[in-house]
Amino acid sequence: MTEKIIIDTDPGIDDAFAIFYALRSSEIEVLGLTTVYGNAPIAQTTHNALALVERAGVACPVARGAEGPLEIECRPYPAMVHGEDGMGGVSPATVSGSVVEEHAVDFIIQAARANPGDVTLVPIGPLTNIALALQKEPDLPKLIKRVVLMGGAANANGNVTPAAEANIIDDPEAAEIVFAADWEVAMLGLDATHDVKLTRERVAVLAEKGGDLGAFLQQASAQYFAFHQDVVGLDFCHFHDPSALIYCVRPQFFSAQASSVRVVTQGFAAGKTIAKPNTRFTAQDGWDNRARVEVCLSADGPAVLDHYLHVMSAG
Numbered sequence: 001m002t003e004k005i006i007i008d009t010d011p012g013i014d015d016a017f018a019i020f021y022a023l024r025s026s027e028i029e030v031l032g033l034t035t036v037y038g039n040a041p042i043a044q045t046t047h048n049a050l051a052l053v054e055r056a057g058v059a060c061p062v063a064r065g066a067e068g069p070l071e072i073e074c075r076p077y078p079a080m081v082h083g084e085d086g087m088g089g090v091s092p093a094t095v096s097g098s099v100v101e102e103h104a105v106d107f108i109i110q111a112a113r114a115n116p117g118d119v120t121l122v123p124i125g126p127l128t129n130i131a132l133a134l135q136k137e138p139d140l141p142k143l144i145k146r147v148v149l150m151g152g153a154a155n156a157n158g159n160v161t162p163a164a165e166a167n168i169i170d171d172p173e174a175a176e177i178v179f180a181a182d183w184e185v186a187m188l189g190l191d192a193t194h195d196v197k198l199t200r201e202r203v204a205v206l207a208e209k210g211g212d213l214g215a216f217l218q219q220a221s222a223q224y225f226a227f228h229q230d231v232v233g234l235d236f237c238h239f240h241d242p243s244a245l246i247y248c249v250r251p252q253f254f255s256a257q258a259s260s261v262r263v264v265t266q267g268f269a270a271g272k273t274i275a276k277p278n279t280r281f282t283a284q285d286g287w288d289n290r291a292r293v294e295v296c297l298s299a300d301g302p303a304v305l306d307h308y309l310h311v312m313s314a315g
């Protein structure tokens with residue numbers, strides 16, 4: 001049985017690694033890509049999504065989504081991390097495909113209605129589209145199998161502020177709506193993705209064995225490596241978004257703790273995800289009747305990376 005998924009994405013260099021993996025995996029059926037602002041403006045992330053699908057040579061619908069957060073001002077786009085074009089300077093100037101007519105929110109709702117109980121939503125950008133879909137179709141949790149999202153940090157520091165990870169701080173109100181809904185969520189946050197360390201050596205092997213897509217990812221990731229080296233002081237990259245896709249089919253590579261999660265929406269800790277393990281007592285109200293969240297706390301990094309290379313090298 002393949003996993004039917006929708007990837008809600010803001011490509012994004014690590015989004016590109018994730019999308020190519022999902023399109024290549026024989027265990028995953030990608031029903032579509034829905035786009036969101038985040039690593040670049042919505043026009044650019046949508047252009048990049050179309051370019052990635054075209055490059056992969058597959059027929060995969062792309063639906064354009066939200067251009068900004070629900071309530072707050074859009075944060076400056078992180079050109080320092082992903083490049084001005086969100087793709088490390090290698091996004092093609094033109095694409096031949098075009099987006100579907102439906103807005104991303106309607107695409108998600110329609111796909112869920114057409115496949116009740118079968119669709120896994122995989123958001124790897126800000127959670128705006130998912131929150132809007134919940135507001136438009138309150139029965140969405142009954143129609144969706146589960147959500148596997150890249151975002152947040154339970155015990156680790158954030159990567160934008162000491163408190164907050166990028167996808168959550170981009171739209172904390174949307175994230176709070178997602179973690180408050182009555183559904184199953186797996187949270188692939190920095191606690192786990194920081195264990196998955198992509199080196200230049202691994203990317204060189206990917207370029208050698210992964211054909212045209214591997215070579216493209218090597219070019220796109222030069223900027224990502226430079227950011228990690230020059231700004232963060234690391235000689236590897238964190239493999240954030242692909243980890244969420246790999247969790248869908250290889251959860252055994254990750255350790256997780258069943259929890260409730262709430263999001264700080266204001267103040268200097270805005271975007272902080274606070275996890276309460278189900279086994280812990282609290283005297284505070286507000287932690288019940290929320291999403292049942294598997295908070296991933298660690299990952300077997302080499303196993304994740306070996307699996308990625310295996311899938312990208314096959315065929």
Ligand code: BDR
Binds near residue numbers: 013014124159167240
């Ligand atoms: C997340 O933020 C974005 O920059 C990446 O694409 C990833 O989704 C990591 O914090």
Ligand code: CA
Binds near residue numbers: 125
């Ligand atoms: Ca992303």
